[in-house]
Amino acid sequence: MKINQFAIVPTKHETIIEELKAIRFLSPRAAKVTDSVMLWRHFLLKFYIEHQGRTTRVEKVRGLMATPTQDAYEYTEKHRAVSKLAFYNVALQLLGFEVDEDFHLNTPLAAFHDLGLPIAEVGDELDVTDLIDAWYLLLNTRTKYGQSLIDYLASQGYYAQYFDDNVLPQPLFFNGKAQAVFDTSKLLHNVVYVESDLDTDQDGKRDLLKVEVIRPAETEDGLKVPVLYTASPYNQGTNDKAGERLTHNVDRPLTPKTVSTVTKEAVTTEFELPTPPAAREITGHTSTAEEKFVANSTYSLNDYFLARGFAVVYAAGIGTKNSDGVRTTGSEEETLSTTAVIEWLTGDRIAFTNHIDNIAIDAFWSNHSVAMTGRSYLGTLATAAATTGVKGLKTAIVEAGISNWYDYYRENGLVVAPNGFQGEDADVLAEETFSRQKEAGDYYHIKDFWEDHLEQITSGQDRQTGNYNQFWDHRNYLKNLKKVKADMLIVHGLNDDNVKPEHAFYLWNGLKDTKVTQKIILHQGRHIYINNFRSLDFNEMANLWLTNKLYDVANQANELIPDTLVQDNVSPETWVDQSDWGGDPEWHHTNLNDGTWEKQANEIASYRDRLPDDLFQQYSKDLNQWNHDMLVESSPLTQQRIRLMSTKITQPHFLDGQVSVDLTISSSENIGMISVALIDYGDAQRLTTSPTVLEPKAINVGFRNTVDDLKEFTLSDQTTPAKLITIGHMNLQNRTNNYQNDELTPDHFYQVNLKLQPTFYHMPAGHRIGLLIFGTDMNTTLRGNQEITYQVDLGKSQINIPLKRHQ
Template identity: 50%
Template sequence: MKNNQFAIRPTDLDTQIQELQNLHFLTSNNEMMDKPIDLFTDFLRLSFLKAKSKAAFEQKLSTYMATQNQDLLEYITSNKEISIQAFYNTALQLLRFNPDVDFSFEDPLSAMKKIQLKIVDHKTNFMGLNELKSAWYWLLATHNKDGQTFIDSLAADGYFVPFYGEIGSPLLFNGKSMPVFNPHKLIREVVYVESSQDTDEDGKLDLLKAEILRPAETENGLKVPTIYTASPYNQGTNDETGDKLMHNVNVPLKHKEPNNLEYKDIEYKQIPKKLPDPRTVNGQVEVAEESFAREQSYTLNDYFLARGFAVVYAAGIGTKDSDGVRTTGDPEETTSTVSIIEWLAGNRHAFTNKVDNIQIRAWWSNKLVAMTGRSYLGTLATAAATSGVEGLKTIISEAAISSWYDYYRDGGLVIAPGGFPGEDADVLAEETFSRRLQPGDFNKIKPMWNKKLKEITEDQDRNTGDYNTFWDARNYHKNFKNIKADVLMVHGLNDWNVKPRNVERLWNGIRHNDVMQKIILHQGQHIYINAFRSIDYTDIINLWLTHELLGVDNQAESIIPDVIIQDNVKTETWNSYSDWSNDNNPKIEYHLSKDKLITDEVTNDKLTFNDQLSDELFHRYVNHNDEWQKDLVDISSDKLADHRLLFTTNNIEENVIDGKTIINLKVASNHNIGMLSFQLIDYGEAKRFKASPTLLAHNGLAETYDWREDDLREFTYGPKTNYKMITKGHINLQNRDNTYKVSDLEPNTFYPISVELQPTFYRIPKGHKLGLVIYATDFGMTVRGNQDIKYSIQTGESNILIPTHKDKII
């Protein structure tokens, strides 16, 4: 395996010694030791937490090997010095690497270098006192085979339990916060934040439930920052009623009436509303009236609860115990999300309950907030950042939507999020309207909710798929300029739920905002990566939040690379780069020629395919999307040969696609309707990553001692395959100019179109071929009308522009 650590902070010896003292590895008991072997023994004694006696400690030592011939107990009792070899043999075992598998006792340094573990600077084959202290410091900061730093693994064994209640403030090591706060003594409380909206139109400002977990030390005056996750799923979901609203996608593509719309015609403009007056405050308290037993937590947040951070969860308007109605991403939802931040920053009222208007402040808050979460949760973090709200210091935006049109639509077409054909904004609104789960409350709001849900269904406009005012209200790009918080983005390059365009537009949209921006791109789908073995993601976030929320000058801004991307060919390999998807990247132009992609001559051929399948094949693909995908791109299969165009290059030299592939075509339809879909394919027999990460150990990562766990996972190779879909895109031929302007489509008339595929970063190995598949119906995403439509393409006026990456790995 390879150890990819991007969050190790360069630290000088004086700082290392001070931090080892703070961690109680250097103590009054060992500070006078002048022999490195004695100090090394004491370090081990402090690390073997389960060995409570001298005999138990020596028994533990005897289970380790120091050299190929001596166990660690024998070595320590028979040597006066500690050799580099013996130290790193021991270190590798402490880090849970296996001899004869991961390293050899004869040459541990070779394994250290191969696994990419830090080796202390040394001048001889034996360690002096300072070299030992430095080597132990780096060992504590190093990831073990299970993807956890040695110090965090010691924490999971109880190393920091004696610190509970003694420190009273965050303890730092290597620029990161340590778990010195007892998570079993967390204060749990519920408050109701008054937002500046009345979405259920009941004549009262909406109250929003917030669940708070904070260290017990806040009761003694400690001010802490807050990690806030806005999750509409937090209070429960209505899966059954949501399923009933799913839309039928086995419907024909419809002709749209042409228009001459300009953006100003469909632009969303918020109309000021007369709001009810704020509630009259009837008193103030510092103790909440309501608690809770267990929140619907996020394991990354769990990790920070023992490290001096408070965590807040809020589901927002239209959820159980809150007021209002669901709106799926519009400005009202942003207002709801931001209201919690304003309360944490001291700029908004909250109450102990929804009845008697007794105010409670976030008196324990240091008024600095970070937002975390994936998918809808990360989306609301992005939305909140676009408000420029005071107190929001940073967002960690994972697999987040930056425009809801790019989630449910593409190129003038209704496009399903991957895996959810038939879902739309109204379905999601119903699923997250958890006020339904409380019948007494729902009875009062039912007429209002039915009205709102009908409005969403009509305004989302599944008939045309066009960009309209409804979608413009849910486009956060328009307010990127307002983002003042630093942004750390995480996204899967194979995420076809929240497609990569969402993060790419955020990445490029805030380039000139004068904020820190970082991005991590992985090879997964719609997943979290905080429990991966091969990358120190949790440490990256710890370094980031310690800097952002605790105000520690730990150089997070320069230590964490701007761009980290997981390699798609080699497992457990992550590289850092200076940028991603820059429009200035060089491009390779390919021309279309029958079944080839060529870079030299231009041929003028007319190529055709028909979208209609036999009833038998059509219905099979409706029920087996995976089989359709295989037949679509399989060069050796002729099942769809007449229903697609497939082009490949010759075998190519290794290349890296970096950004947005552009396809320019001259195309005609034999009807006044038409759509095209595109897939870029890597052809070549190879072992490729499995679609989902492999579970290495259930509950394999403890957040700290006797505290919540997470599953340890990693991407591993599957069996050899002949191809891999790299990216895709879609367009309605009537939306040739843009997604809100509809043009006529004369049958059998050729029109130029330009389509931007989803951005990516993909390494094509040497000897593989690059392929392009042009087709119409996408059985996983588009409507499926099985219409008798014939498409024609003129190759002489068509090309494909592939953006390439030329920068070296940093």
């Protein structure tokens, strides 16, 4: 077990005293104590929450062992000084670690070191100053169950015992982070309808957007708080069956494209908002929302902040249940419906209490500082909003967000799908999220318009050519990065085969030309949240970050949070502070038939794309089997691939950035696609890409608030021979770019440069690098099963690997 912490703020002793007084751990009487043993006893009794009564708390302290022969209370009765060993024996138990199971009472400091827990710089015996500093650090240390100790105490009611006394400041900050001093049982749940500048359903009225607000009760009495805003098109429900009916058939042939020379200017366009209808005439003002709601599906990170003096807002956007308009899958209209909510939160836009009465209501409780949160489509809209430079958006935590919709549904002139969603496209996603269908009366009036609009999306996305066009350019946020003013915290899985790593990579590197502060966390998972992991203090980092950005607390967030934090793929629970992702690597260029490869490759190698019909049907139904057979040496797919293996590498390396291949390749037909995968070959127990639940419902994000499972990436029980590192695809008619159709003459060799998905990969010594070259990717590309033979001139082909020396 390893616990990594990046959000502990180094604090001077004088400040520590003031902060311990603020959270009531150091009472005025205790602050005068000059005996370190008595002060330690005070802290231990205080730990067990005063409403239990002193006798109960004494017994709990007796349940802690300070030495192999004395419990903690007996120790404070018989010793005149607090030894470092006794303090840290007790500290481990307070953190949830068990004697003889997790550590031994003779070696607590070794356990702290092995676990990665911080140890105060104190002597073998602690005086009062040492004790205060060590206790403060302990409160900021992570427990065995994935929370800082002070957050654990808050979940047990430490702050709640003072709710009725009004003695705690609201908000309250401790070690630079907002504390759970707000009673979540009294949260207010209101609904308002923000008026946008859009009329996407063309009914002659501006689209109203349903917004759900959760805020502390104290905001009714004048407290102004910052806002965490999650734009979730799924928030009001989805039309899954309708989406399934619209899903496209991918078992169709690749067809030739008409050769064309297209300029970049021809496929790019600037968005112009149509003149909106007149704004609604306000008939009155109120500060009382008419409608309430019951929170169903929320994000536990947002819930965590509700107890800490933040409001949380959810909005599904245009075309969703109880809102006006239609879905557009990532277009500028969707972006503007997202930023309209921010403008209301910052006082620059009107909202109403309902659709009819035109009674205006302000976000009077907002301090006009907004952050956006969320994963996938939610993180995508956070990126989209940030690229407008909208006022008041101070930061976005973008988790697995799309930065360019073309790269989500297309790749180098090929129609592709996010892994696991073969046949999905922009129109399918629009249909699935058009939750206005869920209200029959509302849908009745807009059904014909929606069906026409959906046909326009289907036409614009162009599944025939797979090329970049103006439809996709309207959904490319990367071209507007210079407008970003919000500081960005990007989180992405290096094994995410839904929103692939390139979305984070291009966003990260594109932001380098701006003045914003940017951070990135790369984990070993797929398309997941990481705020409930044992090995990383993500909640605390997010707290440090958002307290700095939204409350303007000078807490060193920009300096303490690593610029690039990467989870290692070899050593479990290991997170490495890197300087960059893809910045100035050491390039290693290898010809595909030189001595690097274990077996001398033929100068001309070939493979065919067609499978026997029975095998094709088998793989179509069992993608896991296809993935396995594509990697292993003895396989029914030996004729459908070129498989090159390097000699064993002698030194470990980091692959840092975007691997590419330069291939000289031909197709037997006037059509063709190429897929290239980089593989780690070597028997090993590898980290799971889906997290393991360590303790169900172990994390309480506030006092009697929502709970979350404690998770972690763990080593698989099975030894596997290989792992996919990265992959890329291309239509051979898009050798120049993704919008121009090049000529493809049968059996003619062409030069192709193909960039694979960006990665950060620890390649262990003793393993081999494998390179697979093939055609159809059953997971993501069209599956025409066509009779095509490809040839690759290995002597005129090479792989380009960005390396960073092993750290």
